[in-house]
């Protein structure tokens with residue numbers, strides 16, 4: 001096995017083009033588990049830990065360009081105001097030790113339907129930036145996932161960043177699991193309100209072959225929410241929103257929960273998060 | 286391959302490292318530093334927690350080559366031959382050590398917390414230690430230890 005150690009993005013892309021079978025390693029919190037348990041024996045590891053370009057974030061024209069290897073710890077500490085939904089999700093990942101190493105690039109790279117970054121990225125309408133020696137392209141996060149652990153990433157490409165619109169209203173994230181830490185989501189839900197555009201974004205985690213949006217729920221809520229007089233959110237609207245989110249899920253029975261439970265829990269998470277978010281709107285925040 | 290790294294203030298070199306092995310394996314099996322423990326090798330238990338460039342990480346999830354040129358601090362580097370670090374001392378005094386297997390990892394996690402935030406609330410202590418499992422103590426004594434260590438550190442700063 002080779003260990004490739006590029007010192008810049010250009011070197012990393014060249015190395016990936018030359019060794020398409022090399023496995024990128026960022027925080028290593030997914031890759032090392034596979035190596036330690038002999039589930040994977042790649043011909044080479046491609047360490048992204050020295051590529052400074054991937055470890056930065058910055059704001060450009062209304063969105064945040066979040067480098068693939070910015071850790072969850074930094075997302076929580078530095079991006080809570082501009083990307084509140086993603087920061088909330090980051091706070092629930094693993095443990096402090098995991099959050100200190102892992103980031104969104106690895107979460108997308110693994111493309112698990114349960115990845116916690118995915119629902120808030122979907123809800124916010126984020127795009128994934130993919131680069132190779134051939135050039136750079138962006139893919140809407142909803143089109144990035146092709147199936148469980150399968151994504152649009154080509155074999156010579158690296159994920160360089162996610163482009164996330166700056167929050168234009170309250171955002172929420174909620175996750176069901178057996179304890180507060182160290183939990184792979186049984187199901188999860190991300191919500192983003194845009195109070196200027198009067199639109200609603202959603203993301204469903206761990207309840208389908210890929211993370212999913214609930215398009216009908218989004219349209220329903222955008223039309224039904226009392227944007228003009230934000231004082232009241234009636235129970236019927238919250239419930240209907242929850243039911244539409246549950247209907248958009250495509251869950252299966254597995255060791256973490258049954259499909260029926262996941263649907264039920266999603267309806268609860270969706271109406272709760274809508275209530276929390278709407279409180280911020282009606283409370284004038 | 287060869288890996289050069291600083292551990293507890295001293296330069297070390299490990300030879301014949303297999304590129305897929307972990308920093309934990311290098312520390313324990315190649316460099317004779319068995320302080321960090323190996324229990325799960327999947328990031329779940331925290332018994333392998335060490336500082337990597339000043340940040341607590343699971344050594345079992347760091348590839349050896351990722352530690353090249355970096356600085357590592359293990360439990361062996363907190364106190365000295367004849368002196369305990371205040372965090373270690375607090376663990377001993379409060380009875381937070383039973384079998385001791387989880388202790389090196391918890392001591393690093395607690396050390397990090399009390400130096401970042403010597404006035405941590407109980408909720409913050411629990412959150413900071415959420416990645417470290419202990420099968421013996423039931424955690425209450427560990428919380429006592431962290432509170433004691435935090436007050437010692439806060440006192441030293443005052």
Ligand SMILES: Cc1cc2nc3c(=O)[nH]c(=O)nc-3n(C[C@H](O)[C@H](O)[C@H](O)COP(=O)(O)OP(=O)(O)OC[C@H]3O[C@@H](n4cnc5c(N)ncnc54)[C@H](O)[C@@H]3O)c2cc1C
Pocket residue numbers: 023024025026027028029030031032033048068092093094095098101102103104105106107108109110114115116117153157158159160182183184185327328329
């Ligand atoms: C104890 C434990 C608890 C966990 N808890 C959670 C949790 O609560 N929620 C959650 O979502 N996940 C959790 N995970 C999974 C993991 O931490 C996340 O998926 C994390 O985001 C992975 O990031 P990483 O940097 O460590 O990725 P790595 O392990 O370095 O890489 C993961 C995958 O992505 C690929 N990759 C990484 N970076 C790039 C890139 N820039 N371009 C292309 N491919 C890339 C790698 O080749 C690999 O296939 C947990 C893992 C552990 C060990």
Ligand code: FES
Pocket residue numbers: 322323324325326327328329330331332333334343344345346
């Ligand atoms: S041995 Fe590393 S976390 Fe358990």
Ligand code: FES
Pocket residue numbers: 381382383384385386387388418419420421422
């Ligand atoms: S003292 Fe035995 S595991 Fe913690």
